[in-house]
Amino acid sequence: MKKQLISLLIITLFFSCKNEKQTNGKLNVVTTTTMITDLVKNIGGEHINLQGLMGSGVDPHLYKASEGDVTKLSSADIIFYNGLHLEGKLVEVFEKMKTKKTIAISDAIDKKTLIGSEYFASNYDPHIWFDITYWKQATQFIVEVLSEEIPDQKANFEANGAKYIEKLNTLKTKLETTISELPEEQRILVTAHDAFNYFGKAFSFQVVGLQGLSTATEAGVQDVQKLSAFIIENKVKAIFVESSVPKRTIEALQAAVKSKGHEVTIGGTLYSDALGNAGTIEGTYIGMFEYNVNTIVNALK
Template structure:
């Protein structure tokens, strides 16, 4: 097991011990469950793992939900370590929503212990297995499904279902918001497909810090390369840097993209290695991959983040 994964695992194991100990000393699970009549008269308290998942809950729940995210802007979920404050955030929740598909490392162990006291939902489970991407040599699926807008449209459905289950009084409202948001996502998907046509097919090569954009490439016609794998838990080796630099020089790729949640130094090493081969490549971006931007900014929502990424990619690959 790599060092980064081991550190994350121990952090979540400690939190799991705290959760179990709290549960044994607390009231019975049937007493912890909040009654639908109570939720009909107050906002549903939701704890989400990532900023992307938290935004999805807000879009579907509207003013009926109070959402807390364990991870903030720029936080890498692959490397996230549990904190003491996370215990309170999980314990107070009526609904816990996480991504799943191994994005949150060992967090699934903790959440399995929470489903006795709160409704727990993994949005990634809404994606049919045959639509999941498995990079070469990987035994677990690529979790970055949100980069195919059509898949994220499906991921919204279990959120609406969970809210309706907890609060059936307002189920029509959640359903209406789901349908409205899915229509927005249809428009976003169509916009992306139109915009990428501005880039000649031979220039549609997206090189990023880690392999987060595979679904984007499959959906919108890009060849995608990442220095790191689908998880950022492992360091890039010299061979990885040299191989990517060879690719850039051979294909005459003009731009590579740094991500907000991955250190710049990785791509700076690639840039230097390409320069040693007589090819100058620009480090562009940043792109938002595993986390949204700051609250209140255009990139602070999923739709705003996707639009920012597409516009940034177009500007760099077109040489504008």
């Protein structure tokens, strides 16, 4: 009942409010995940008022709109979200906001190139930010959207977008160099859930998640036993916790491996569905990606 009331309140305010900019005359932009917030910040900069709904460590699969989100959503000129049913609990709200104000950045990507997934209503793996090529496409898409909304700042948005794409190109080269230190037979990434399939495809890793693509699913005893056998058979040195997923499932997996007379370490915590704390290196998309790769390679070498 509370969920229905919040959804109704959001939708009512959304359509009833006047689409006015704040007194400083800037466009009001709301974003969902921390990755999107960071991306839009790099492009919009000081020319927009930016507010993100989700913070560090927040799982977008399970996120529910709070009463505090109502004001942000109702006063927004544009809402950027991931799409592909990543924000599972917000889908109903966004579907009822089908105006130009709600924009899925996944619309920038050719669906034929995405990884299929029967776990999602969209039939696609939504973790597109782990493919840097996709993130570059999302960058250009946001540049175009913001330029259309604020034509007199188009040159600034385009310049910011070009600068950010250059940074992404540098990031990709740096990650490839780091990953090259790890023999291909050791590139097996075992994590709490299947958030890293695009990463695996881009950097030649075999990726295995204990849970499905959505953290809304739970790993059962059979899943743990099956994956523990896989770890032993493939001599996997380390497995990884995710910042937005409870670590108990990975600890259970480690215990299952140990019960069979083998050892596997927990190689560290990876950032999957959310960035790190604001103000830290991991609090940016580029810093998060570099941190993840360094953590993975160091633990698996």
